[in-house]
Amino acid sequence: SPTFRYTKNSKYLTNEHRQFYEENGYIIFRSLVSHESLDEYRQHFIDICNGKTDSGNLVVMKDLSLMKTDVKGEFLINK
Numbered sequence: 001s002p003t004f005r006y007t008k009n010s011k012y013l014t015n016e017h018r019q020f021y022e023e024n025g026y027i028i029f030r031s032l033v034s035h036e037s038l039d040e041y042r043q044h045f046i047d048i049c050n051g052k053t054d055s056g057n058l059v060v061m062k063d064l065s066l067m068k069t070d071v072k073g074e075f076l077i078n079k
Contacts, residue, residue: 049074 007018013027021027047053048060050073062076 046074049077 002015002019004018004022007013007021013021017027044053048055048058060077063071066076
């Protein structure tokens with residue numbers, strides 16, 4: 001059996017997942033979040049960026065290198 005340095009044996013991770021993580025530092029779980037949820041989260045982010053929704057406790061950071069350009073909304077926000 002392969003030796004893994006960064007992950008523990010788990011019923012949630014296959015050896016293929018673990019090997020990918022060893023080589024790349026991340027794991028991809030396809031279809032973990034529905035497309036509908038992703039669309040909802042994206043729209044909420046856009047609304048925050050455009051000032052239509054309160055950001056709550058989030059810190060919204062604008063990319064200063066883009067401040068003097070025509071870039072607006074979610075394209076100006078980097079965090």
